[in-house]
Amino acid sequence: MIDFRNCFFETTLEEHSNLEQLLEKFKSDKYVVLLDSSLKSKKLGRYSIVGVKPILCLQGSLNNFEVMNYSDLKMKFNTKRNSFFEVQREILRSLPKFTNSLNCPFNFGFLGYFGYEFLNNSTKKNFLEVPDAFFMIPSEVYILDNWMKKAQKIVLKGFELKEEKYLQSKCKQKDLKIDDELTYTEYKRDFNYLKERIVEGDIYEACLTYKIFIDGQIEPLITYNKLRNGNKAPFASFLKISDQYILGSSPERFLCKRDSIVEMRPIKGTIKRGENIEEDKLLRNKLKSSLKDKAENVMIVDLIRNDLGRVSKFGSVKVDKLFSIEKYASLFQMVSIISSELEKGKDVFDVLKATFPGGSMTGAPKIRAMAYLDLLEKTKRGVYSGCMGYIDINGDADFNIVIRTLIYDAKRQKGYLQVGGAIVYDSIVEEEFSESKLKAKKILEILRK
Numbered sequence: 001m002i003d004f005r006n007c008f009f010e011t012t013l014e015e016h017s018n019l020e021q022l023l024e025k026f027k028s029d030k031y032v033v034l035l036d037s038s039l040k041s042k043k044l045g046r047y048s049i050v051g052v053k054p055i056l057c058l059q060g061s062l063n064n065f066e067v068m069n070y071s072d073l074k075m076k077f078n079t080k081r082n083s084f085f086e087v088q089r090e091i092l093r094s095l096p097k098f099t100n101s102l103n104c105p106f107n108f109g110f111l112g113y114f115g116y117e118f119l120n121n122s123t124k125k126n127f128l129e130v131p132d133a134f135f136m137i138p139s140e141v142y143i144l145d146n147w148m149k150k151a152q153k154i155v156l157k158g159f160e161l162k163e164e165k166y167l168q169s170k171c172k173q174k175d176l177k178i179d180d181e182l183t184y185t186e187y188k189r190d191f192n193y194l195k196e197r198i199v200e201g202d203i204y205e206a207c208l209t210y211k212i213f214i215d216g217q218i219e220p221l222i223t224y225n226k227l228r229n230g231n232k233a234p235f236a237s238f239l240k241i242s243d244q245y246i247l248g249s250s251p252e253r254f255l256c257k258r259d260s261i262v263e264m265r266p267i268k269g270t271i272k273r274g275e276n277i278e279e280d281k282l283l284r285n286k287l288k289s290s291l292k293d294k295a296e297n298v299m300i301v302d303l304i305r306n307d308l309g310r311v312s313k314f315g316s317v318k319v320d321k322l323f324s325i326e327k328y329a330s331l332f333q334m335v336s337i338i339s340s341e342l343e344k345g346k347d348v349f350d351v352l353k354a355t356f357p358g359g360s361m362t363g364a365p366k367i368r369a370m371a372y373l374d375l376l377e378k379t380k381r382g383v384y385s386g387c388m389g390y391i392d393i394n395g396d397a398d399f400n401i402v403i404r405t406l407i408y409d410a411k412r413q414k415g416y417l418q419v420g421g422a423i424v425y426d427s428i429v430e431e432e433f434s435e436s437k438l439k440a441k442k443i444l445e446i447l448r449k
Contacts, residue, residue, distance in 0.1 A: 002056075002075045002094045007158035009098045009108075014151050019048060020225050022142060023238065026052045027221055029163075031136055033111040034238040035389060035398075036228060037146060044234035044253075046147045047104045049390065051111040051138030053161060056091075058084060058112075059131040059241075062119055071139070072160040084118075084133060085349040088391065091137065095393045102145045102152050105258065105398065106390045110135045113239065113246070113388035113402065116357050116381035120370070126380045127211070127416060128409045130244055133386075174413060176216035176447060181378060181416075184433060190376045191429045197372060198425050205299045206363035206372055208432075209381065209420025212440055214406070217413050218447065220245040223406070226449065231329050231442045235400030237388045243412075246383055248405035249443070251328050252335075254358045254387040255351060257397045260342045262308060262351055263320075266300045266360040267401075268422055269293030269334025272438055273327075287332050288325050292426040294334075297323060299424070301336050303359040303366055310354045312340035330442045348397045358401045361385035363422065383407055384418040406443060417443060 019036070026032050031054050037045035056075065057068045065084045069075050077087050088110060098107050112135030126132075139161055141154040182190075187210065194206045224238045224247045237248040253265040271287040274280035287293060301319060308317050321337040342351070363369030384407065389399030408415030419436040 001077070002073055002091060004073070004094050004096055004158075007096055007156055009096065010155045010157055011101070012153040013101060014153065015149075019050075019144060022050060023221055023224075026050075029053070029240070030242055031057065032238065032240040033136060033138070035111065036236040036238065037234050046145060047102075047106070048144040048146060049104070049106055049111065050142040050144075051136065051140070053139045053163060054136035055139050055156070055159070055161070057134065057136045058087065059134045060084065061117070061121055061132040065133070070162045072162075085352070088135065089347070089349055092391065092393055092395065095137070096156075097393060098154070100143055100152055100154065102143055102148070102150060104143045104145065105396055106143065106392050107394065108141060108154060108156070109393045110137060110391040112136060113383055113386055114352070114356060115383045115386040116361070118386065119353070119356055122374060122380050124374070124378075124380045126382055128244065128382070128407060128412070128414065130246075130382050130407060131241070132382075134239075134241060135391075174216040176214065176218070178444065178447075179213045179215070181211040181213065187433055188429050191423060191427075191432065193376065194372060194423050195427065198423070203369050203372065204364045205296060205422050205424050206369045207361050207385075207420055207422050208373065209361075209377060209385065209418050210436070211379065211416040211418050212444070214408065214415040214417070214447065215413065218408065218415075220247060220408060220410060223247060223447065226446045227443065230446050231404070233328070233404065237400065237402075237405070239388070243410045245408045245410065246388070246402075246405060247408065248388065248400070248402060250388075250400040250403050250405060251326070251333060252360065252401040252403060254389070254399040254401045255355060255397070256399075257348050257351060257395070259396070261339060262312070262342060263337060263339045264304050264308070264355070264358075265335055265337050266297070266304060266358065267333045267335050268297040268300050268360055269323075270421070270435055270438065271332050273330050273332065284325055284327075284332050287334060288323065292424065294323055295424050295426065296422040297334050297336055299364045300359045300422075301338060303364045304338050304355065307355040307359065307366075308338065308340045308351075311342055311346045311350045313343055316341040331438065347395050348391055356387065357385060358387065360422075361401060361403075381418060404439065404443060406447075
């Protein structure tokens, strides 16, 4: 419980802020969360949200977590008896209500991420030791309407804040080194193992991934600005927890909840962009007609339909789009859209329990595929292939799938990208390995500049 009875909101409408300048202003803060739509599309890229100066933070896994109080508000939570979700639900119920004037679906609430292992603890090493999940309730929020070129500052007042500043650790500069976690021979071994499970009928699809390690000093904010300009994405993100940074340019929505309607947008199927208009068109059509990529995509669509069916009104789960092709800086992607209406009494936390982690990053059947992937993959995925986004005070939510993302520890000067792809019956190992490299190409190019 938190007593917010004496709290109130102050808001300011202003000209559209320069996001780079806004982030620069808070770079010495201990915690910063940006959910960024750098595509500036009216449908998928309209708003960017910055949250700073947290009242409280939650971090850990579903049943092993801590609540950190950064205000003089009285808080009382039983973290031994209540789950991460139950505490989040209680906090949202306690917050005062508020509606922004920009028509942004996020008014106020939680900003953060759930890592891949959040619901399923793993005994494997957690590279960089980034928390399994991290969320904060900011006291200060900036909403940027990238379409209408307007901005709103929202500040929750009525309490004293214990602000924490955290200067980035400085170490001696090194040359940037980039190394794959797996050799091609090791990847082929794991690929063949999963292919055998598919041939035997034990699973139908598995998303095999591996890390690309980064060793050396980078400036996270400068790197993120290069990413958002060079690899524009509708579900990008920048998150800072002390010395740890998450720099994302994800094209994939995990789920969006508005009132009782839930939408999910899995991506399965990837091909590179062409060097000219003619090649671009040929490659787009090649992906559109690919039976193998359609097989990958439809298996995940069926998995998501089943997941949503557990929390949705009978007969309300539907496929709104199947095998749609979307264009990004260096890739074409095959996207489908599935939606449903929730059963009465179900909320976003019920949806997360039923659908997380996203099926596009596991395989099918989900639990069996995840067991084989845990057997093969060397370290915990951590933030990668989890989801990042918000849960609003009205119970609405929007989360991406954490892909095309760099996780970086500035103190250790180490980081990683993680890449992979779905393996199905028709998959060819050389093609899958090449596709995984393609997914990292744009980010690695930006890091090397």
